[in-house]
Each structure stands twice: as C-alpha cells, then as structure tokens.
Amino acid sequence: MKKSNRCLRKVTAEYNPHHIIMKEYLIFLAQSHPAFRKAELESLADLHNIKADFSNHNEEHPFMIVQLQNDEEAYQLIDRAILSKSIYELWGHGNTMEELHTDVKKKVDQLKERYIDSSFKFENLTFQGGKKSREQQVAIFDQFRYLEFTGKIKLKNPDQVYTILEQYSLGANLQPLDTPDHIWFGRQVNISARSRGAVEKYDIKKRPYFGTTSFDAELSLFTCNMGQVKKSDLIYDPFVGTGSFLVTAAEFGGITIGSDIDFLTLKGKGPKRRLKSNFDYYKKPLQFTDVLCMDFTNNAFRSNLKFGSILCDPPYGVREGVKVCGSSDPRKEGREKVVIDGQLAFLRRDYIPPKKAYSLDLLLDDLLHFASERLDVGSRLCFWMPVANDEDIPTMIPQHEDFELIYELVQDFHKWSRRLLVYLKRDDDYKGITLTTEDREGVNNFRDRYFHKFSKLSMADKKNSNSSSGSV
Numbered sequence: 001m002k003k004s005n006r007c008l009r010k011v012t013a014e015y016n017p018h019h020i021i022m023k024e025y026l027i028f029l030a031q032s033h034p035a036f037r038k039a040e041l042e043s044l045a046d047l048h049n050i051k052a053d054f055s056n057h058n059e060e061h062p063f064m065i066v067q068l069q070n071d072e073e074a075y076q077l078i079d080r081a082i083l084s085k086s087i088y089e090l091w092g093h094g095n096t097m098e099e100l101h102t103d104v105k106k107k108v109d110q111l112k113e114r115y116i117d118s119s120f121k122f123e124n125l126t127f128q129g130g131k132k133s134r135e136q137q138v139a140i141f142d143q144f145r146y147l148e149f150t151g152k153i154k155l156k157n158p159d160q161v162y163t164i165l166e167q168y169s170l171g172a173n174l175q176p177l178d179t180p181d182h183i184w185f186g187r188q189v190n191i192s193a194r195s196r197g198a199v200e201k202y203d204i205k206k207r208p209y210f211g212t213t214s215f216d217a218e219l220s221l222f223t224c225n226m227g228q229v230k231k232s233d234l235i236y237d238p239f240v241g242t243g244s245f246l247v248t249a250a251e252f253g254g255i256t257i258g259s260d261i262d263f264l265t266l267k268g269k270g271p272k273r274r275l276k277s278n279f280d281y282y283k284k285p286l287q288f289t290d291v292l293c294m295d296f297t298n299n300a301f302r303s304n305l306k307f308g309s310i311l312c313d314p315p316y317g318v319r320e321g322v323k324v325c326g327s328s329d330p331r332k333e334g335r336e337k338v339v340i341d342g343q344l345a346f347l348r349r350d351y352i353p354p355k356k357a358y359s360l361d362l363l364l365d366d367l368l369h370f371a372s373e374r375l376d377v378g379s380r381l382c383f384w385m386p387v388a389n390d391e392d393i394p395t396m397i398p399q400h401e402d403f404e405l406i407y408e409l410v411q412d413f414h415k416w417s418r419r420l421l422v423y424l425k426r427d428d429d430y431k432g433i434t435l436t437t438e439d440r441e442g443v444n445n446f447r448d449r450y451f452h453k454f455s456k457l458s459m460a461d462k463k464n465s466n467s468s469s470g471s472v
Helices: 034-047 071-079 097-115 134-142 217-226 244-251 263-267 275-281 360-374 446-451 459-467
Strands: 023-029 063-068 084-094 120-127 160-167 182-191 234-237 255-260 288-293 307-312 323-325 355-357 375-388 403-412 416-425
Touching: 023 034, 023 182, 034 071, 034 084, 034 217, 034 403, 034 416, 063 071, 071 084, 071 182, 084 097, 084 160, 097 182, 120 134, 217 244, 217 307, 217 375, 217 403, 217 416, 234 244, 244 255, 244 275, 244 307, 263 288, 275 288, 307 360, 360 375, 360 403, 360 416
Parallel strands: 120 160, 234 255, 234 307, 255 288, 307 375
Antiparallel strands: 023 063, 023 084, 084 182, 160 182, 323 355, 375 416, 403 416
16 A cells, blocks of 8 residues: 655644644544554554543544644544554534534634645545435535635645545434534545555455455554554464464555464465465565464564564364374374484474363463563563453453553453463563463353353353364
C-alpha cells in the first residue's frame, strides 16, 4: 500500500516543541470490533510516544474527538490503524447545518490561513445515512463559499481534502432519518491502513496458501498493532501454521520468523503453495526469515536471541491437537540412546521425533516463561486464548512475575469466546504475580466443552477430563 506524504508536507513548519498548543481532531471509527478500538488507539499512541486521552470513546458512537499537539501526531496515530478509518483537524461541528456553520465561522480565520492557496476538494461522508445525489452534495459544498479558498479545485490528489461528516439515526423501518443527529467539518490529515485496503489485501482467500485454522486478516493486523510491531524488529510466532501473523507483521515492517510442530503444514502443498508463497505474493520476501519445524518448548534458538514481539494463536485442541515433543509411554523412554547403522537415531535426517498430547494451560504457562527470556523490557507478548462461556469454567488467565497483563479483549461467540491477552515485559523492579496451571482453579478443558457443545458435563466426565493428558 502506498502512503501519501501530502499531509506531512504541511506540518513540518508548524511544529514548535517550545510552544505546544493542543488542537482538536476528529477520528472516524470503523464499526468492526468496537470494543477493541480504544485499545488499538492507545497502543498506537504509546508506540509513537503520543500523549492522548481516549476516555471519551463510546462503543456505540462512530466519531471521537481527541486532543493532539499537531498534524504529525494525528498522521502517525491513524496511519496503521485497522479499527479506525481517518482523522481530521476539526474545524467545527453542530446538531444542524446552521450550528455547524456558526461554529466554523468562529475559528475559520486562524485555521484557513495556511491553506488558502492550496488545491483542494470537498467530500461528504455519512454514518447510517442514505446516499446523496451529486447535486445534493454540491449544494452542501456550496454552503462553505465563505471560506474563500483561492487554490484550485482538484478532484484527484489535491493538497487538502475538506470533509463534512454526518451521523444519522435509523427510524422504525431501519431507514435513515431525513436529518442528521450531528455534523462535523474538518480537514483530512490522514486515512488509515484500513481505508487504504489493508484488510482486503490480506484477505485469507486471496493468499496462495491458507488452511482451516488460518487467522482472520483483520484481527491479525489488529494483533500486530497491539503487539506494537516495529520496522526491522524480529517478530516470532511459535504456532505459525500458514503464517497469518507473519504476513501482517511484515506489512508493518517486521522481520518475521515462525515455528510449528506440524511438518506437513510447513511443507505446504507444493512449491507454489507454502508459507513463503504468501510473502512472494505480497512482494515482501525480505521480511521473511524462515520457519522451523520444532516444538518451541524444546526450541533450537541460541540462548541470547531476542524478539521484538511474540504474536500467536495457540492450538485449541479442536481442529488441531495440542502436542509437544516426547512420549506419553514410559516404555519408550531412552530413545535418544537408540543407534541405527552406527549413528544415534535422533541425529539422522530421517528421524521423526515422537509427540505427546499436552494441556493448553501448560502450553500457555510455557509460552509466558519462554517470552520472559526472549523479550526485552517494554516489548509485548500477544496471544489468543479460548474460554467456554458457562459458570462451570472460570476464566483462567495465566500470569508471570515479569509481565503485566495490560489488555484482556474478548471476542464473544455466544457459548464460547476467545480473548486477546496482551502482556508487557517489565523491568527488574516490577514483581507481578505468577499464576500457573497449578495455582488456577479448575481446568480449561476447552476441547471437551466444545465437542459437548458447551452443555454441562457430568461429574464423571469432568473427572475424566481433568485426568486426561490430552484434555485440550
């Protein structure tokens, strides 16, 4: 995706760190995953060292006013956003057109001066509003003649875009009412990665290689923002599968590496349908390091290798079993001593290590321990965890003394949900709680609940589930 520098050209001269005046900006929010929008904006603000207050965010509302220092902050804040559409320097707003124009006229002289000679165009965006004809739109635009811009009207790539944004309510017949509830007017500073087509670009079905467990493109991109993927950082996914998190991390400049215990998934379906094919398709081969066939709990990384972020969607045990290297049969212990043709079996190229079923809870504890050794202070670990939505299964969130759980975001599927857990690696002065499987009450036997359609299990079923080594 190409990024316009049109707005950045206008802000260099205006920024003066010794004389900071906060300005009002309007964010046009996407209506997808509204409960996640504030967390993404906070993460992006933190990524760019922007101090902003998003406390007035309303999940039911498509617009939000925020105070920022300048256009450069506004540009950066929204540039890679997935759950926001665009941001505008706010010139005025009101419940009616008359109120809007009154408000704009109070501020217009000081706002328009630096843009008076710039080429421009007007546009009209609505939320839940009916589509206006070209004649209706032009009639609205003509009401702003008092701005008296002297620059050329340029419909393609103008220097400035001035936008009238309207919010409508729906009537009893679910049709928009004739008049808007509120109207905003502003100068466009930037549109988001979402508005530039990132979600459609990474649509799973458009990739050369994907599978039944490939993660949704929109939430993959969102997870990368929550993980604060940075340009040239090494990004790791220990359950890489077909690489959804890696290709989206590459979009934001991350250098990616993954691993998976399933050799067949990594091998793919031929030279043109494997994980690297997705990177070749998106023309970002330099962002792809490699994928390794390994159990991350018995990893082959050098001891001092650090990652910028760790992002993943651990196996739930539904379509894929939760497994690690090893044998659940004690009679098969000591395989490392087996010799074939004078060579230790596990050193042969044709050696296939045994695998055993594992608990999702134990796997998540291992993940936190691994991340505590592989992430620097200030880096983030993000993973999705499934939870059954009934009273018998408490929400059990793993904790580690080196990490602060800063976000727990819930995507609800009625009888079950998955939660994005975002952890921040803290310094040595921080001592959080360590809450492992042994400390948490109950067992997150998600697999059993899923295949029982989340109906209540008998006590015998629960006992068997708790004692089964492959319960999740």
